Amino acid sequence: MRVSVIGAGLGGLALAQGLRGAGIEAEVFERDPGIVARFQGYRLVLDPAGFQAVRDCLPARWHPLLDEIVMDASAEQLILDPRLNEIGRLGAGRTGIVVDRQVLRHLLLTGLTVHTDAALTGYDVLADGTVRARFARRDPATADLLVGADGVNSAVRGVLTPRTVPTDTGVRFVIGRTPLTDEFSGLSKAYGSKITGDGVSLLLGAMRFRTPPKQAAERLAPDVTLPDIGDYVRWAMILPPNGTLGEASAQEAVLSRMEGWHPQLRALIEQADPDNSTLLSIRVVEPGERWAPGPVTLLGDAIHATSPTGGNGANTALRDADLLRRRLIEAEEGRTDLLGAVGEYERQMFAYGAEAVRGSLAKLPAFAPEAKLS
Ligand SMILES: Cc1cc2nc3c(=O)[nH]c(=O)nc-3n(C[C@H](O)[C@H](O)[C@H](O)COP(=O)(O)OP(=O)(O)OC[C@H]3O[C@@H](n4cnc5c(N)ncnc54)[C@H](O)[C@@H]3O)c2cc1C
Structure with a gap:
């Protein structure tokens, strides 16, 4: 069996790792010109099931x-x-x-065949049941299964289920990160909390690695190279509806809304890493329309994009990857056929994916009361 995975996010990479571990040929096609081409550096909270899912997709030798x-x-x-x-x-x-996210992505990338600068533009299902993916700047690739793990704007979804489109909640937030130093020791009770005032909310979360990732890889898995990053605080400011940065940088825009705020909070923004600060919007994708199981399917944000305030998007994408991996291994071993495996994956994924989106939207008003929820 040959699988083409579109998108090198957490979901697509976890699937490709899991298939590779089972001896199934999987190639990843990523639109970005390089793996570190843009901001990818926020932290994620995984629940035990999401963490177990990614663990199960990785070779056991990398678990430590x-x-x-x-x-x-x-x-x-x-x-x-x-x-x-x-x-x-x-x-x-x-x-x-x-x-x-960036560190986990590097681990997940290790040993995979990943083609960058490979933006999918469309695909064709061929007479023999295989599928040929077309790309903007490279030759087509043919596989038995095409998996669209290409995020909230999924090009694969645009062909497979064009009526399933993202909804813009109108919520905009600026996200960034700042090296975690002793200067910020007074902020510990603010981590995981919501700081609110002047029409905005500021959310802080600490990332303290048990061991710095680069050193951990050198010691525990020399075949893996991880980025040289230290502990940091991830901050996110939720702006008033449809907020923009205007001419300001991300940091300036946040600081302009923090006149008179606690000096350590202001210092946190002033010392932010400018390359890792950006404006994002919250859009969701609710899985609705079903399609007949075939040689093309979807995974992660491409079919069920949640609001980050739900803290469950990555968990759900990783659950998809692990579930699809297991079903495809059954097909590879002849215990079911490919379409049976895909159909069973989609049946489960649609149910828990829709629930994940609903759950994340239910938590959004606590952070952004004016959010448009439908
Ligand atoms: C600030 C923030 C905090 C979050 N916190 C949490 C959290 O605490 N817990 C949690 O569970 N989730 C969290 N999430 C959600 C989580 O990050 C996402 O749900 C998850 O990363 C989705 O993974 P994915 O692989 O489906 O898609 P993505 O990570 O979006 O990856 C899609 C990939 O496809 C590529 N691509 C796009 N179009 C094409 C194309 N045409 N051709 C080829 N490649 C293409 C993109 O470049 C990208 O690399 C958070 C999200 C944000 C923004």
Whole structure:
């Protein structure tokens, strides 16, 4: 069996790793000109099931490394005012396993065949049941299965289920990160909490690696090269509806809304890494229309993009990757056929994917009361 995976995000890479581990040929096609071509550096909280899913997709020899480049999350989820006084609670505290998306991506990339500068533009299902993917700047590639793991703007989805389109919630946020130094020790109760004032909300989360990723790889898995990054604080400011940066940089835009805020909060933004600060919008994709199982399917944000405030998009993409991997291994071993495997994956994925999107939207108003939810 040959599988073409479109998109080198967490979901597509986890699937490709899982297939490679089972001896199934998988090639990844990524639109970006290079793997580190743009900001990818935020932290993610995985729940135990999401973490187990990515672990199961990786070779066992890398499990000790995976365990060393994460941290345990536990946050009280308070609501604080701009001077860091407690004024409420967001809900029950949250626990989980925190990973850095960029670091995890590097681990997942190791050993894979990944073609960059390979933007899919369309595909054709051929008479023999295989599928030929077409790209903007490279020759077509033919496989038994094409998996669209190409994110919220999925080009694969645009052909497979054109009526399934993203919804813009109108919510815009600026995200960035700042090296975590002793200067910010006073901010610990703000990690995982919402700081609110002046019409905006600021969300902070710490990333403290058990061991710095580069050193961990050198010690535990010399065949893996991980980025040389240290501990940091990820910050995100949710702007008023349809907010823009105007002429300002991401940092300037955030600071302009923090007059009189706690000096450590301002210092955190002032010391941010400019290459890792950007404006993002929250768009969701709700899986609706089903299609007959065939040699093309979708995975991750391409079919169920959640609001980041739900903290479940990566968890769900990794669950997809692990589930599809398991079904395809069954097909490879002759326990089912390819379309049966894809159909069973889609049946389960549609149900929990829709639930993940609904769950994330239910949590959005606590952060952005004016969000457009449908
Ligand atoms: C700030 C923030 C915080 C988050 N926090 C959490 C969290 O705590 N927990 C959690 O579970 N989730 C979280 N998420 C959500 C999570 O990051 C996503 O759901 C997850 O990364 C989706 O993975 P994916 O592989 O489906 O898609 P993506 O990571 O979007 O990858 C898609 C890839 O496809 C490529 N691509 C696009 N079009 C094409 C094309 N035409 N041809 C080829 N390649 C293409 C893109 O360049 C990209 O590399 C967060 C998201 C954000 C933005």
